Amino acid sequence: MSEQQIVLASRPEGRPTRDTFRYETIELDALKADQVLVETLYISVDPYMRGRMNDARSYSQPFDLDAPIQGGVVARVVESTSDLLTVGDTVVGMLDWATKSVVDAKQVRKIDATLAPVSTALGVLGMTGMTAYFGLLDIGNPQSGETVVVSAAAGAVGSIVGQIAKIKGARVVGIAGSAEKIQYLKEELGFDEVINYKTEQIGEALDRTCPDGIDVYFENVGGAIGDAVLDRLNPFARIPVCGAISGYNEQADLGPRVQSKLIIARARMQGFLVGDYGKRFKEAAEQLGKWVSNGELKYEETIFEGFEQVPDAFLGLFDGSNTGKLLVKL
Amino acid sequence: MSEQQIVLASRPEGRPTRDTFRYETIELDALKADQVLVETLYISVDPYMRGRMNDARSYSQPFDLDAPIQGGVVARVVESTSDLLTVGDTVVGMLDWATKSVVDAKQVRKIDATLAPVSTALGVLGMTGMTAYFGLLDIGNPQSGETVVVSAAAGAVGSIVGQIAKIKGARVVGIAGSAEKIQYLKEELGFDEVINYKTEQIGEALDRTCPDGIDVYFENVGGAIGDAVLDRLNPFARIPVCGAISGYNEQADLGPRVQSKLIIARARMQGFLVGDYGKRFKEAAEQLGKWVSNGELKYEETIFEGFEQVPDAFLGLFDGSNTGKLLVKL
Numbered sequence: 001m002s003e004q005q006i007v008l009a010s011r012p013e014g015r016p017t018r019d020t021f022r023y024e025t026i027e028l029d030a031l032k033a034d035q036v037l038v039e040t041l042y043i044s045v046d047p048y049m050r051g052r053m054n055d056a057r058s059y060s061q062p063f064d065l066d067a068p069i070q071g072g073v074v075a076r077v078v079e080s081t082s083d084l085l086t087v088g089d090t091v092v093g094m095l096d097w098a099t100k101s102v103v104d105a106k107q108v109r110k111i112d113a114t115l116a117p118v119s120t121a122l123g124v125l126g127m128t129g130m131t132a133y134f135g136l137l138d139i140g141n142p143q144s145g146e147t148v149v150v151s152a153a154a155g156a157v158g159s160i161v162g163q164i165a166k167i168k169g170a171r172v173v174g175i176a177g178s179a180e181k182i183q184y185l186k187e188e189l190g191f192d193e194v195i196n197y198k199t200e201q202i203g204e205a206l207d208r209t210c211p212d213g214i215d216v217y218f219e220n221v222g223g224a225i226g227d228a229v230l231d232r233l234n235p236f237a238r239i240p241v242c243g244a245i246s247g248y249n250e251q252a253d254l255g256p257r258v259q260s261k262l263i264i265a266r267a268r269m270q271g272f273l274v275g276d277y278g279k280r281f282k283e284a285a286e287q288l289g290k291w292v293s294n295g296e297l298k299y300e301e302t303i304f305e306g307f308e309q310v311p312d313a314f315l316g317l318f319d320g321s322n323t324g325k326l327l328v329k330l
Numbered sequence: 331m332s333e334q335q336i337v338l339a340s341r342p343e344g345r346p347t348r349d350t351f352r353y354e355t356i357e358l359d360a361l362k363a364d365q366v367l368v369e370t371l372y373i374s375v376d377p378y379m380r381g382r383m384n385d386a387r388s389y390s391q392p393f394d395l396d397a398p399i400q401g402g403v404v405a406r407v408v409e410s411t412s413d414l415l416t417v418g419d420t421v422v423g424m425l426d427w428a429t430k431s432v433v434d435a436k437q438v439r440k441i442d443a444t445l446a447p448v449s450t451a452l453g454v455l456g457m458t459g460m461t462a463y464f465g466l467l468d469i470g471n472p473q474s475g476e477t478v479v480v481s482a483a484a485g486a487v488g489s490i491v492g493q494i495a496k497i498k499g500a501r502v503v504g505i506a507g508s509a510e511k512i513q514y515l516k517e518e519l520g521f522d523e524v525i526n527y528k529t530e531q532i533g534e535a536l537d538r539t540c541p542d543g544i545d546v547y548f549e550n551v552g553g554a555i556g557d558a559v560l561d562r563l564n565p566f567a568r569i570p571v572c573g574a575i576s577g578y579n580e581q582a583d584l585g586p587r588v589q590s591k592l593i594i595a596r597a598r599m600q601g602f603l604v605g606d607y608g609k610r611f612k613e614a615a616e617q618l619g620k621w622v623s624n625g626e627l628k629y630e631e632t633i634f635e636g637f638e639q640v641p642d643a644f645l646g647l648f649d650g651s652n653t654g655k656l657l658v659k660l
Contacts, residue, residue, distance in 0.1 A: 051590075051594075219589060222587050222589040222590070223587070226587070226589060241589050241592045241593055242593070243589075243593065244587065244589035244590045244593070247587055247589065247590060253586060253587045253590070254584050254585065254586060254587070255584065255585075255587045256583060256584060257552050257553070257556070257574065257577055257583045257584070257585045257588075258587075258588055258599070259549060259552040259556060259571050259573075259574035259577065259601070260381075260552070260574050260577060260583070261601075262571045262599060262600065262601030263571055263572070263573070263574070263601035263602070263603070264381075264601070265601060266600075266601050266602055266603055266606060267600070267601055268598060268599070268600040268601075269588070269592060269598070269599045269600070270592065270596075270597070270598040270599070270600075271589070271591075271592030271593035271594070271595060271596050271597055271598075272593070272596050273593070273596055276596060
């Protein structure tokens with residue numbers, strides 16, 4: 001049986017390109033005990049994966065050169081030697097970017113395909129939704145009436161953050177980069193205000209939309225947007241730091257140092273990884289599922305079709321063109 | 331009765347100079363009800379006061395131009411119309427930089443001159459000690475065996491931070507700027523390691539002295555030292571941000587943005603002001619007093635003599651020459 005995978009062909013300097021990736025034909029091993037052969041249905045492309053392409057100390061292992069890239073995948077079991085999974089089951093896990101994979105059954109988690117579209121296991125009901133849930137609620141802890149600012153607000157995580165903040169009674173100001181996104185966030189998702197960082201002066205726009213200051217800033221982008229928000233924090237503001245996509249492709253991402261700003265506001269800025277909340281995934285999945293099923297939490301997916309689209313989907317993360325969760329459907 | 335005060339003559343651009351200050355002769359008003367006339371004994375000069383010299387949004391009011399500078403003062407009551415205080419009492423409070431002042435009795439707090447030298451009410455048993463206590467214990471929360479790094483380690487706050495961290499069983503690495511300070515911190519205060527940032531390459535020195543990474547960084551200086559520490563944080567590191575003296579005189583203090591570093595370490599960086607812990611001052615004062623009296627907590631004072639020395643004492647904060655608490659004795 002002959003399948004395909006995508007390996008890291010070279011470590012990108014700056015923004016990745018198509019040459020960062022290489023397709024390879026693979027021969028899959030026969031199944032050993034307690035394994036499954038899975039056929040990939042959806043591949044998730046996520047900004048954090050850029051960090052793993054560097055050969056540098058980080059929270060997770062760098063991808064190896066010439067080895068398959070791994071990420072969130074939803075797949076269907078097509079062969080099984082495991083008591084845990086049977087043919088036809090749908091599973092989610094951190095798997096190779098490949099059309100099919102042989103993996104230990106324990107490496108994946110079965111999902112109930114009758115509850116929600118299976119793609120949501122990579123988005124609103126998966127790591128993306130949980131990232132929003134834990135970052136906003138555990139670190140940001142927004143209170144009713146407080147002002148929450150979300151950058152990359154139309155992105156996979158940001159769009160969920162803003163909606164959860166609304167559910168908690170906060171006033172929500174999003175930052176996004178196109179008229180379509182702004183319309184979507186205001187009219188579909190109920191954000192109170194949305195700033196277009198490409199056409200507005202960010203500092204003035206924050207002053208206008210946050211007349212009472214900023215209590216929570218969910219940081220997805222870093223850069224000049226983060227700098228401007230940090231100048232407008234209320235006392236005891238909280239800043240969950242989920243990402244800093246504006247700097248991921250930079251060698252030296254320079255900006256004003258934050259120490260004095262944090263003292264002035266007595267603010268707390270905290271990086272987090274969703275993986276650290278493993279013990280509370282069940283709680284989050286149940287709550288997110290309830291909000292989705294009662295219509296309080298909406299989600300959008302941008303779906304590329306075909307395994308050959310994976311590199312373009314990944315590269316699309318960095319041009320800000322997508323709304324919601326970026327997926328590739330095989 | 332003719333006395334002297336020091337007013338803010340001009341807002342400094344960059345580092346303050348003697349021209350930042352102007353001496354004026356004042357005529358004191360007669361006491362109204364519930365007031366005291368106090369004679370200044372000690373004046374505290376502190377880095378945070380530089381921030382109040384700017385005309386900018388901050389956590390406390392900017393000093394007014396041509397109005398007296400205010401700061402921590404220990405004084406003796408020489409006249410009283412208050413039931414709370416009698417002539418001869420020693421008090422501490424936020425008072426004008428003046429040789430004598432008329433203030434409401436409630437604006438000062440009586441101190442027990444028999445327990446410790448009265449100057450300690452401005453240092454180890456005052457705001458300085460409490461800043462170290464709350465920043466380190468409440469935000470840094472060092473655990474036994476963890477590595478705590480302290481910048482400006484021979485300074486008023488830093489020297490107390492390092493000793494409390496030792497009391498809590500942590501391994502303590504200080505950063506200071508002279509051979510004398512290093513000897514003092516290692517031999518007198520029991521720091522495990524001290525880095526001379528003026529003669530050593532800070533990154534290499536941190537690698538050498540913190541082979542197990544850094545769990546708590548008590549930030550007093552910002553700048554390149556802070557940058558280097560943030561590159562070496564352990565997972566879930568805590569960074570109480572007390573000050574950033576290296577940037578206080580800068581217009582634009584540029585450095586690598588911290589967002590990615592905080593994510594990689596899932597670290598928490600939090601600014602704080604000792605004033606926010608008002609409800610727990612009693613707890614801190616009692617604990618600090620116990621540690622001082624049983625010899626676990628030592629303190630050093632650098633004392634300038636004479637009211638005419640106040641500007642030079644303040645300017646001395648920024649050349650890194652002092653050890654321990656900087657005071658002026660009148």
